[in-house]
Amino acid sequence: MADTQTQSTEQEWGRVLICGGINWAHNGKKDKVANGTPDLLSPYILRSLSNLKIVKLITGPSANYAVVLDIHGAAYIFGRPPSPALATSSDIISENAPVKISPTSLELKEGVKFVDGAAGRGHVLLIDSEGGVWGCGNNVTAQIGLPVTMLIPKFTKVTGPWLKDPEVKIIQVTAGHTFSLFLTSTGQVYAAGSSENGQLGNGKTGERLVKAGKVTFDLEVPPRLVQGFTDKKIVQIASGNQHSLALDEEGFVYAWGYAGYSRLGLQDQVNRLVPTIVPHFAGNNIATRGHAILCGPTSSIVIDRQKMFLIAGKFKLTGDGSTGQAYTYFNLSVMACKVIKASCGGCTHFLTTPDPVGGIMTVGFGQGAVTDHLLELGLGPDAGKSATKAQKIEPLSGIDVIDVAGGAFFSLFLAKPNEALEDLTRFPEWVPSDSNCMVCGDDDSAGVQLECEKCEQPYHLFCLDPPLKDVPEGQWFCPECAQEADGGVDHPFLPLSLDEPRPRNRLQSALERVQASSGDAPGPAAPGSAAANSNSRKGSRTPSVKPDSQSRAGSVASGTPRGTKRDREGSSAVGEFRLVRRTVAIAEPEVKLGLALISAAPR
Ligand SMILES: [Zn+2]
Ligand SMILES: [Zn+2]
The missing domain is CATH 2.130.10.30 (Regulator of chromosome condensation 1/beta-lactamase-inhibitor protein II)
Structure with a gap:
């Protein structure tokens, strides 16, 4: 976005x-x-x-x-x-x-x-x-x-x-x-x-x-x-x-x-x-x-x-x-x-x-x-x-x-x-990522997940702040990767996570740092916090797309915008690289x- x-x-x-x-x-x-x-x-x-x-x-x-x-x-x-x-x-x-x-x-x-x-x-x-x-x-x-x-x-x-x-x-x-x-x-x-x-x-x-x-x-x-x-x-x-x-x-x-x-x-x-x-x-x-x-x-x-x-x-x-x-x-x-x-x-x-x-x-x-x-x-x-x-x-x-x-x-x-x-x-063509939403921890049976163009970590549309109704067009970056890009010259820049999925707490700590520096007005609960994970919060958001991984996989293949969750197994091929003297x-x-x-x- x-x-x-x-x-x-x-x-x-x-x-x-x-x-x-x-x-x-x-x-x-x-x-x-x-x-x-x-x-x-x-x-x-x-x-x-x-x-x-x-x-x-x-x-x-x-x-x-x-x-x-x-x-x-x-x-x-x-x-x-x-x-x-x-x-x-x-x-x-x-x-x-x-x-x-x-x-x-x-x-x-x-x-x-x-x-x-x-x-x-x-x-x-x-x-x-x-x-x-x-x-x-x-x-x-x-x-x-x-x-x-x-x-x-x-x-x-x-x-x-x-x-x-x-x-x-x-x-x-x-x-x-x-x-x-x-x-x-x-x-x-x-x-x-x-x-x-x-x-x-x-x-x-x-x-x-x-x-x-x-x-x-x-x-x-x-x-x-x-x-x-x-x-x-x-x-x-x-x-x-x-x-x-x-x-x-x-x-x-x-x-x-x-x-x-x-x-x-x-x-x-x-x-x-x-x-x-x-x-x-x-x-x-x-x-x-x-x-x-x-x-x-x-x-x-x-x-x-x-x-x-x-x-x-x-x-x-x-x-x-x-x-x-x-x-x-x-x-x-x-x-x-x-x-x-x-x-x-x-x-x-x-x-x-x-x-x-x-x-x-x-x-x-x-x-x-x-x-x-x-x-x-x-x-x-x-x-x-x-x-x-x-x-x-x-x-x-x-x-x-x-x-x-x-x-x-x-x-x-x-x-x-x-x-x-x-x-x-x-x-790299592939980086390890979780299959469960980085905010609520649920899998994609709860609703459509977006996958970050950089870290590949998944987020439910309705778990984003503000929540999204539809899959956005063009490239989509998760809150942490977007903040990393927009945060200015002094915002920390973290290496790609290559051995394991990007840890969940990096998002939380990054957001907390931002909140701490933006004054003492009480902000909304940080995604991933206990409040954000409560049933009441989840219950207040309605998935706008039916959870159906089969149809989603089909629509990706037929060319819907990037940013939807893709088949990670399928994207891990590295056969294109050649070692040349x-x-x-x-x-x-x-x-x-x-x-x-x-x-x-x-x-
Ligand atoms: Zn979620
Ligand atoms: Zn990301």
Whole structure:
């Protein structure tokens, strides 16, 4: 029912879908086969977050984790986080138990939200609605923008020169391997970290000879202004592993940093130490200027003002765009469709485009004819082996994807609730649940039970407060799961109950907490309490539907709205998941993290 409460003033939100590798401890490692959590071959609704109104997906081509932001401004992180301190027990955060980080836990004042961020391989940044930046993770090269230290274990505020002017906010950040960029509301760009390939755009690599064959690089901290933009207004920034792009308000595109595979789109492999204008988007014809920018690990992408998708660098393993034939300048690489949103994962590219039959179509292509790399495209178990050309992601047919984010080994989609979304399977497909009503404890012979879309726990229509006469249309969440989603940044967020049905007392304690905080006026008896269970209360409510499990089962099969109680035995099949071997074959010169000294061997 949360879905029907959407107001016109509300920020656009959706539900999180996930596909690809979710074996966080072993993603990208050779021992993955032996530790088989199956990969998800097509997008599933991520059940743990299925009740939340999500507004932003944050992951990246080198990130084995994700952060998503909800409509209240809280952050939820899962995967292998950049700092083990973010996890509650092991160094992995299960997708079934995302960790909630509220702005108030960082002592931001009430009402301040997390609004954006960036996910690098080893560090993550979040932006709050007051323009502050918070960083966490690897800081060996000062890439977070804080003084050099092995690790920033918990989110810590980044103190940059922009703080001198209280009017200036940070509105966008990027996270490369060894550096970060910070875009201010005044259109200036700051950079922090290591500049061995010119990533910081400050005109130097900061290289110093230590001894024969060994050099060290100056690390830039606190963040320092990127050169060349003082008379311009930059409106967007993007970073790959070792290079960056910027877009100004006139649509000019600038590139700098490491130029291997011609990823800067400047027709050569010469590193640029300062932002360099990309001629392709600098013509007099305004329509050919840049509209949006993004970076793959070794590629650059510009969506031009005609909404065309142009790519430079290496983004495939074979053929055009591969190691041998990297696009040295920006090429129109995919079907000529108008791009709404685009994202790059480790080996994947996604874009959304208007669907000719209405709504939004999601399109993807992988790095090459390497089956192992196509899982995170979410093309489904029956898809062909190659996605060198962009193709529609069929399992998302009819689903309006409003945001997409490619991770290193997995992909996330943000889907607006509609009928097609309701038909999509959740992951995990099954969670244990009770057969008796969570309020009165009676079985479904007493009346129709609704089953929560998230926790699967049953509730009689007449046991709800207020009671329902009919099965509601669309997704339905139980009082606890609805409260969890609507309760704001400080409401507790509980992991999925996977081993046993969600305990009854969690609902009661959650409601009691809410009642306790809503003043001392005596409220109605909490569902599940002795009063609620009394015969008089039960007797006062009349089931509006005849208890008849046979007819109900039949009506579910013929397509009544989701949310009615379904046959749990039938929904427990897990045969669709396949374990697929995964190898990583991205030939990228690595900058060794964890070492202050970086080999100067020629690449
Ligand atoms: Zn009941
Ligand atoms: Zn529930």
